[in-house]
Amino acid sequence: MRLLSIGAFAHATRLSPKALRLYGELGLLPPAFVDPASGYRFYDPAQLERARLVAWLRRLGMPLARIRVVCDLEPARAAGEVAAYWSQVEADTASRRDLAAFLIASLSGRKTAMTGAQEALAIRYAARTDIGRCRESNQDSAYAGSRLLAVADGMGSGGASASAAVIDALRPLDASLPAGDLLNALEQAVEQASVTVGGLEGVGGQGQTGTTVTAMLLSGSQLALVHIGDCRAYLLRDGGLFQITHDHTVVQSLLDEGRITPEEAASHPQRSLLLRAIDGSAVELDTSLHDARAGDRYLLCSDGLTGVVSTEVIRATLRDTGDPDQAAVRLIEAANTGGGPDNVSCVVADIIPLAAPVTG
Numbered sequence: 001m002r003l004l005s006i007g008a009f010a011h012a013t014r015l016s017p018k019a020l021r022l023y024g025e026l027g028l029l030p031p032a033f034v035d036p037a038s039g040y041r042f043y044d045p046a047q048l049e050r051a052r053l054v055a056w057l058r059r060l061g062m063p064l065a066r067i068r069v070v071c072d073l074e075p076a077r078a079a080g081e082v083a084a085y086w087s088q089v090e091a092d093t094a095s096r097r098d099l100a101a102f103l104i105a106s107l108s109g110r111k112t113a114m115t116g117a118q119e120a121l122a123i124r125y126a127a128r129t130d131i132g133r134c135r136e137s138n139q140d141s142a143y144a145g146s147r148l149l150a151v152a153d154g155m156g157s158g159g160a161s162a163s164a165a166v167i168d169a170l171r172p173l174d175a176s177l178p179a180g181d182l183l184n185a186l187e188q189a190v191e192q193a194s195v196t197v198g199g200l201e202g203v204g205g206q207g208q209t210g211t212t213v214t215a216m217l218l219s220g221s222q223l224a225l226v227h228i229g230d231c232r233a234y235l236l237r238d239g240g241l242f243q244i245t246h247d248h249t250v251v252q253s254l255l256d257e258g259r260i261t262p263e264e265a266a267s268h269p270q271r272s273l274l275l276r277a278i279d280g281s282a283v284e285l286d287t288s289l290h291d292a293r294a295g296d297r298y299l300l301c302s303d304g305l306t307g308v309v310s311t312e313v314i315r316a317t318l319r320d321t322g323d324p325d326q327a328a329v330r331l332i333e334a335a336n337t338g339g340g341p342d343n344v345s346c347v348v349a350d351i352i353p354l355a356a357p358v359t360g
């Protein structure tokens with residue numbers, strides 16, 4: 001048997017040596033032989049067929065985890081799996097088309113807002129937090145006021161103090177709006193909270209103390225958003241639900257790299273493992289500005305909700321429940337019906353014209 005060098009194999013399969021090394025590591029396409037002295041990798045010509053299938057499926061955009069499944073199936077079942085994948089892609093494309101339409105409308109709206117008069121808007125809000133069914137204490141903190149919305153999920157021995165500290169640092173922004181830049185004001189408040197968290201018991205140790213935070217601040221028709229960790233913000237606009245934050249979790253990054261499938265992510269044993277948090281080290285916040293529009297509804301929630309309640313149930317509950325407090329209560333009920341494995345917090349906020357009466 002004559003083995004092929006990684007270069008010759010790469011050439012024959014149109015896969016790069018870098019890709020081949022990754023597929024080897026993942027067990028998708030391990031080399032037939034690795035020279036123990038030089039570390040050089042060699043491939044069996046019999047592996048060409050599998051490698052070409054891998055290359056084609058990558059061109060199709062299939063995640064590596066799913067490719068591994070397809071490659072191990074009989075051809076007829078592999079064909080069925082590719083067909084199933086493709087109909088899923090078409091469904092995802094339809095929902096991305098909706099998101100693109102939303103972004104186009106939102107971005108062109110911003111242009112008019114800058115040239116025209118800013119509409120004064122207010123918030124009709126509710127905040128609820130619940131211990132869930134399994135935990136001994138509630139380490140989440142949630143806040144909603146006439147300008148500020150915030151959810152924080154504490155962890156470790158000082159988790160409850162950490163999430164409370166970040167809400168305490170943000171709360172003054174609700175009472176009096178900062179004169180300068182909205183995002184700066186939010187970032188400074190989080191920086192200040194980070195110093196407080198740095199002084200708490202259990203910071204830097206095993207089962208480290210820390211907190212996540214997702215917060216929004218309204219001024220005129222602008223909403224500033226800061227986010228770190230795995231709480232989420234969603235926007236319900238015209239019946240469509242859009243997640244406007246990106247989870248800072250190990251699982252989300254594996255998903256982004258196509259190394260696991262959404263189904264694998266949902267049941268991943270380490271899905272709560274965070275890449276970023278407020279834990280006494282340098283704070284790396286995501287920040288963004290959004291145009292608030294009358295009729296929009298925002299949801300800020302901890303992972304105790306999204307871990308057990310599907311996006312479709314969240315969307316239907318937000319769409320079908322008029323009162324923000326009722327919506328928050330129903331979402332928390334859904335999490336507890338789903339087992340309530342974690343603390344759960346929901347802030348629901350409706351954007352309304354300023355003239356309308358503000359009632360909880």
Ligand code: MN
Nearest residue numbers: 153303304342
């Ligand atoms: Mn949690």
